[in-house]
Amino acid sequence: STIDAVLSTFYTNTKDSLFLTAQLMPFIPDSIDNINLRIINGKYESLYKGVFDSSCYQIHYRIDLPKNFKVVNYSISTVGVASNHNYVNSHFGTINSKPQNKHSKLMALNCNGFTFFHSGGIEYKNVFYPYKKIKEGYEIQKPDVVAFLGDQIYESRPTMAIYKKPFCYLDYLYKWSIWCYAFRDITLNQPTIIMTDDHDVFQGNLWGNGGVEAKTKSINKIPTYYGKNNYDTWQQDNGGYFMGKDFVNMIVRSQTSHLPFPIQKTLDNGMINYYTDYKYGNLHFAILEDKKF
Numbered sequence: 001s002t003i004d005a006v007l008s009t010f011y012t013n014t015k016d017s018l019f020l021t022a023q024l025m026p027f028i029p030d031s032i033d034n035i036n037l038r039i040i041n042g043k044y045e046s047l048y049k050g051v052f053d054s055s056c057y058q059i060h061y062r063i064d065l066p067k068n069f070k071v072v073n074y075s076i077s078t079v080g081v082a083s084n085h086n087y088v089n090s091h092f093g094t095i096n097s098k099p100q101n102k103h104s105k106l107m108a109l110n111c112n113g114f115t116f117f118h119s120g121g122i123e124y125k126n127v128f129y130p131y132k133k134i135k136e137g138y139e140i141q142k143p144d145v146v147a148f149l150g151d152q153i154y155e156s157r158p159t160m161a162i163y164k165k166p167f168c169y170l171d172y173l174y175k176w177s178i179w180c181y182a183f184r185d186i187t188l189n190q191p192t193i194i195m196t197d198d199h200d201v202f203q204g205n206l207w208g209n210g211g212v213e214a215k216t217k218s219i220n221k222i223p224t225y226y227g228k229n230n231y232d233t234w235q236q237d238n239g240g241y242f243m244g245k246d247f248v249n250m251i252v253r254s255q256t257s258h259l260p261f262p263i264q265k266t267l268d269n270g271m272i273n274y275y276t277d278y279k280y281g282n283l284h285f286a287i288l289e290d291k292k293f
């Protein structure tokens with residue numbers, strides 16, 4: 001599919017509320033007034049403006065849905081949002097008030113680092129697309145909710161990680177944009193839960209230790225059984241985050257801004273949380289951040 005200003009959308013909804021994120025290509029629009037969320041309920045249409053987050057190039061919408069609705073359609077329309085461009089494009093999706101399968105179905109995915117691997121071998125031509133089996137299973141099962149449980153990206157794929165600030169921010173957004181493009185059709189038409197894990201925040205393992213920054217020591221003070229080439233392993237085993245609060249917060253916002261409001265908005269050090277609960281029809285989820293705590 002073609003790419004325009006809106007790279008992908010993902011949302012959660014209840015019987016009366018919608019929390020939707022529009023992920024833009026990494027540029028700041030001239031005006032978000034040109035990017036509209038349209039809710040289509042039969043012959044009635046409503047237009048909504050969102051809130052732009054410049055850290056991860058997203059527009060967030062939190063709106064009330066029509067009273068007693070069963071199904072509505074939505075679109076995100078862009079009209080000439082970048083300088084010297086004049087175009088209109090729309091992303092169309094569906095929102096149901098509750099699960100549609102007789103027995104509700106949850107599709108759970110994680111660790112989608114090599115999107116061109118599948119049981120039949122390697123298809124490099126599909127480097128930007130989901131595994132064949134994921135797409136086939138999605139179309140056959142038609143899940144009511146899709147849950148991505150972490151490692152949406154790997155810091156070293158498809159290029160090695162850039163840890164130095166400020167370049168690490170764009171490096172993450174490059175890899176996150178590939179994921180958004182790969183799964184844009186799968187996140188379009190039902191609630192999508194996304195949770196972060198270690199590689200999303202550029203770590204090989206994560207013991208969050210309450211959201212603290214990881215300890216550092218000079219190389220000659222690390223216990224000898226780690227070896228001189230395992231500094232990162234020693235650091236992560238002692239708990240905390242390598243990359244610091246601002247970087248981690250950007251990643252959490254980019255992946256979880258469409259979830260219901262968190263139970264506790266931030267930790268004392270300013271690191272944001274996303275742990276919450278989510279009720280959709282007869283499904284009730286506890287969305288946890290066990291790696292952080």
